[in-house]
Amino acid sequence: MLPTANPTPPFVITRASHVVLAVTDLARSRDFYRDVVGLVVTEETGDTVYLRGLEESAHHSLVLERADAAAALRIGLRVRTDADIAAAERWCADRGLVHERVHRAHQGPTLRFRDAVGTHLELTSSMDLVPRKMQCFDEFTSGAPQRLDHFQVVSHDVQTATGFWSELGMRLAEFTAKDGTDELWGSWMEVKGNTHDLVFTNGRGPRLHHFAYTVPDASSLLHAADVAGALGFGEEIDRGPGRHGISNALFLYLRDPDQHRVELFTTHYQFIDLEDEPIRWDLSNARRAQLWGMPASRRWFFEASEFPGEPVREPLLQASPQTLEDYLGVH
CATH class of the missing domain: 3.10.180.10 (2,3-Dihydroxybiphenyl 1,2-Dioxygenase, domain 1)
Structure with a gap:
């Protein structure tokens, strides 16, 4: 269950x-x-x-x-x-x-x-x-990120992680499960009334996959991509722009000089009412990852930032996601 x-x-x-x-x-x-x-x-x-x-x-x-x-x-x-x-x-x-x-x-x-x-x-x-700068429009640069929104953590045991945080009051807004079962491969959990504050996805973990900031609109994502290219970080665009199925967000992922991953995104929805039920995504449904846009690269699926001194464990569930390299036939 x-x-x-x-x-x-x-x-x-x-x-x-x-x-x-x-x-x-x-x-x-x-x-x-x-x-x-x-x-x-x-x-x-x-x-x-x-x-x-x-x-x-x-x-x-x-x-x-x-x-x-x-x-x-x-x-x-x-x-x-x-x-x-x-x-x-x-x-x-x-x-x-x-x-x-x-x-x-x-x-x-x-x-x-x-x-x-x-x-x-x-x-x-x-x-x-400190003073908010939300109306200092002259200081809006690149993606103009507004606020931190959520984290995604890669975990060897998504079921245990989800149960732990459910006990602390986090609600499951969306989840990925093996077809025909409730075997959790990914959980999107929230406390503030939108789709997620803390996400767990299956893989070698624990590792921090990314942290995410909201941006004002879709054009901010494109401008951030242009700025990244102009400043020599075009190859550090890790994924996107595109739109996720899960959360409905428009997204752009970037890697910093140490390869930590940050997401800029916009347009996810409210999940406030207690009678709202979590949205289920079957593992076989590729639309969960992107409603449109190219598949993610191998590094997006398999690379993440480790927590110091914490052993990284192999996942209990094994998967072979379709990557951008697979899509393009690159090996």
């Missing part, structure tokens, strides 16, 4: 909040996210850069930290209050999950932990506030 969301979770998650990446060339990565993607630089220190989307009032949604090796350090979720942090800490302790309270600059109480499939996360209840 499909997992169902716990209507009374032990603590209240409100949205995807921020992502922390280890990068090997801090200045080059800053320039990529500022100039190619279009994010706003909030603050720079000697070894850290904080960035945000144009409509965000929180101090950061992307943190770049200088390191010797690239990695996805953590993905961040917001909870409603400080009391939710305390409740999450008790909940992790009761279940024997690795966790710790930490001090993070510009964040309120923050709790780090690993979920049931090894994803590295942190929860925070607040952030320092």
